[in-house]
Amino acid sequence: MSVKTYIESNKDRFIEELFSLIRIPSISAKQEHKPDMEACAKRWTELLLAAGADKAVVMPTEGNPVVYGEKMISQDAPTVLVYAHYDVMPAEPLELWKSQPFEPEIRDGRIWARGADDDKGQAMMQVKGFETALNLDLLKCNVKFIFEGEEEIGSPSLEDFCRTHKELLKADVILVSDTSMVSAETPSLTTGLRGLAYWEIEVTGPNRDLHSGHFGGAVANPVNVLCKLMADITDADGRITIPGFYDDVEEVSPAEREMIAQIPFDEAKYKAAIGVDELFGEKGYSTLERNSCRPSFDICGIWGGYTEEGSKTVLPSKAYAKVSCRLVPHQDHSKISKLFEDYIASVAPAYVKVKVTPKHGGQGYVCPIDMPAYKAAEEAVAVAFGKRPLAVRRGGSIPIIATFEQVLGIKTVLMGFGLEQNAIHSPNESCTLDFFYKGIESVAEFYKRFN
């Protein structure tokens, strides 16, 4: 039986299995979902065993548990370690969803749900691709699975887990499906990722909310101050002003810039898709460079003062922001984190108190395109998608990829099947059925080639 035929005959079951995972709202950012994390991990062990793993267990960590599974073929065969995550982003703002985020629906050839792509959908492509290869007797390597439940909050427990279970996780290459392709027409493999640093900022002014009439003009307003602090972090050219921030940035080589310029990119379409009239970013770089090879600074959330209905006049006591920088290869996230803290401390005025709390961070990553596993992935995707995939750098961060390299000494091949229009992290996340099945096919074809 061919790979395509096997997938075709099992496709409804594959969808049902995916839906059983999606229905568990495994939101790692919220404490109230702790039981869902456990339930989701347990469900994965059942699915791994059903797919043909010899073994699948839930292993505790300091935080949410890790799912570990394996299928050992032979001591002499190479080993692939498949990494994925079973946690998802919060679904807010809920009112913007056209169907319930945790009640998956199929409409217009797409699966609509939180996690349809990131990363339950893509993790399922890995497991069903493995099942397909195994049942068609194509598998020529050992396969280990490690699915974590804290990727969306920065994988705080996984590094320790890797250090503790180095032997268990021993492998020749790591395979990850958690990235996107350039477009439906331009299949691609991700060969670079940005790093990340994240901070929470709290600005405290007066010890209580004050009447803005009685105090306004005489007492510093912490929201005004926060806005000034945030405004000063980037200049008019879109560059980050923190001293030393660019010191370690890998400058994009002319050769790579030329390659990037060849990626099909329709700026008008890009703008229309996200509904903006103009783009803005660092002066001197193209959009594709800005969102993949250059660092960025984004305020992910801000709040303070009166935010309800009506117009309350108040000089608030507190203002908050959640901010992050995407980093590029050679920028060390702990170093950047420290630079940021030092910078804010140096510019914070004496009339407010400013507290910076570093949150999760991660290093960037570059994948060598001459690795056997990369070659196998490239050919596999070419078979499933009918076109040789481009090697491209992407702007997202999977900090754990750099950690795997440091702790386990293993390189990763990023074999992702997402698309920008899948709206991961946003309301109405989705994944096309077409890509879901082509992803499974690609993984099966990978196993056919990798030995």
Added chain:
Amino acid sequence: MSVKTYIESNKDRFIEELFSLIRIPSISAKQEHKPDMEACAKRWTELLLAAGADKAVVMPTEGNPVVYGEKMISQDAPTVLVYAHYDVMPAEPLELWKSQPFEPEIRDGRIWARGADDDKGQAMMQVKGFETALNLDLLKCNVKFIFEGEEEIGSPSLEDFCRTHKELLKADVILVSDTSMVSAETPSLTTGLRGLAYWEIEVTGPNRDLHSGHFGGAVANPVNVLCKLMADITDADGRITIPGFYDDVEEVSPAEREMIAQIPFDEAKYKAAIGVDELFGEKGYSTLERNSCRPSFDICGIWGGYTEEGSKTVLPSKAYAKVSCRLVPHQDHSKISKLFEDYIASVAPAYVKVKVTPKHGGQGYVCPIDMPAYKAAEEAVAVAFGKRPLAVRRGGSIPIIATFEQVLGIKTVLMGFGLEQNAIHSPNESCTLDFFYKGIESVAEFYKRFN
């Protein structure tokens, strides 16, 4: 019977009557409290009649109703119009209250509740002072009462109400208790108020929240942009940069600056009371000038992006702020509102959409200190507080005071009994019992003198 004795013999009833008003959560900023507005207005009519008014009715407006009451002594006597408001500010953040905002408590010689001072407490001093004067046969003028239910949202219906009921509201002077004294040791009467302009700002970037890894650096973040817009409104000297903003500002005369410098003011105490290490405001002016005679710009509220637990990486679609300027005499709030809108339109970058919605506004006010009613108030306060009150300008806004002058042609005497430590508009609003009774006494003594 003396005024003091009358108050002493009725003090428990006065408190009970005040509590019956406070228990009605008449929050004008929230639609859900519509029934409470009606209930509070009705309660006031009962209390006015019980205090000795000939008549007290609830009169409809486009918004919340107005309470009108009157006691007519003689056609030949002068008439005082007492203005107050029965609506209160929202009580959020609720978790900071030591007792329930709408369940008044007496602790440490203070009444603790939303509205204990602003303005249920002070309005009650007026009505109980009136009752005292009437029952002791001291009243030598006609008294009219107009209590509105929309002061905290900018009195949107009161101007129309005044225009429609000009004859009914005819009076020689307006008496208002809705301001504060300099301190418990320094009684004062307010002779100037700041004006107000208020706007809501909405910045829209992409049409949905985006993944900050995939788009960050290439697409303008509306929170980043909002912070820049807000930051640019004031400069390093604390001055507002909007072109034309200071054109009509009345410069404080050297004589008045000298008078202000004589107001007892302990900067160390002031800072300690609000818990800040340093003060910040417009260069070249003292704190008391900054918060009374100089305009200010405050962000009253800001929000956008992810503001819940955890560290979500997102490039948000929208960012919002509620902002206000306190204005000083001669600054016209509609002109300033237009200047602000034009300024934002002129600086808003093309990569976001910026919408400015003007909310309520009001003009500043100055009270002549040679009016007979001002003299009567000055003497009355001197009797009750044992010290001649200072004439001072304050930083708050009661926009309707300027409207009264324009529409009804009547000047107002601001006979306020608040104190900064009463924390109006904040959690744990309070009023001392001492001031509550002295306020009543002052009002009764006012009526004894005014004819």
